[in-house]
């Protein structure tokens with residue numbers, strides 16, 4: 546048994562799992578998303594380059610990745626700090642901050658935010674999608690990658706002594722690249738060594754989540770301690786969803802607050818509305834998966850903050866929970882989704 550066993554590791558140190566409270570399992574508090582800039586449609590260049598302003602907010606909601614400024618969440622620390630205070634007031638306890646290598650992870654900033662606000666923050670170890678892998682990362686063996694991840698959890702990351710408490714979000718493209726496969730295998734090896742939680746960002750294809758689970762399983766990963774993120778933009782057929790659910794990972798609906806018509810990264814995707822997300826959660830609960838569901842907003846651009854007319858980090862607690870309760874999900878089931886499931890996932894074995 547390691548010193549981590551039975552505990553949750555936050556940026557301020559180890560805590561008891563019962564201290565977590567309501568938990569958003571997939572958010573970002575400071576990051577850059579320049580890796581995924583998407584050029585504006587012809588005719589939209591002017592609005593794309595304009596500073597963010599009220600009259601452009603609807604455009605930004607539809608085209609969040611075509612404004613450079615919008616991708617710089619790291620410029621908004623004081624707005625984020627305010628929102629975290631609001632999150633606590635709304636009954637929030639913990640945020641899992643999924644920013645990994647490749648997205649400008651800033652652990653000292655996370656530590657300061659946790660101190661300032663009293664929100665428990667769990668930081669992520671490992672690597673985002675291939676497009677952000679450095680040459681050095683691409684050359685590493687599975688063993689070396691696993692060593693880096695283990696060090697980030699046991700000793701600290703980015704040259705600090707601030708420790709990560711979860712592996713991920715581990716980024717995968719579609720098709721999954723060779724470098725991403727090595728990172729997935731390294732993730733499974735590190736998880737075997739540490740008994741820690743893992744969280745995955747799948748590529749945008751309905752077959753991606755199952756393919757990733759197979760790679761992790763073959764490398765010895767513990768799927769029962771693994772969250773599959775972004776299912777709201779990945780699996781749409783309810784039969785396919787139930788098939789995937791039976792593989793045993795946590796099922797994450799983490800784009801609450803995001804409603805758009807044309808999803809730039811995959812135009813075949815019909816991004817669901819929040820009402821449709823709640824409906825899917827109700828179906829999963831009805832099929833017996835209430836112990837597998839976790840939810841979040843995945844805030845990763847400026848326009849998602851309330852400062853810019855967005856939904857912020859408290860939207861689920863303020864607006865989605867009442868909707869869940871009115872659509873056949875009981876209070877006890879809501880508590881599992883917001884408290885019990887994240888707690889079980891985040892506790893080291």
Ligand SMILES: [Zn+2]
Nearest residue numbers: 571643714843
């Ligand atoms: Zn994310």
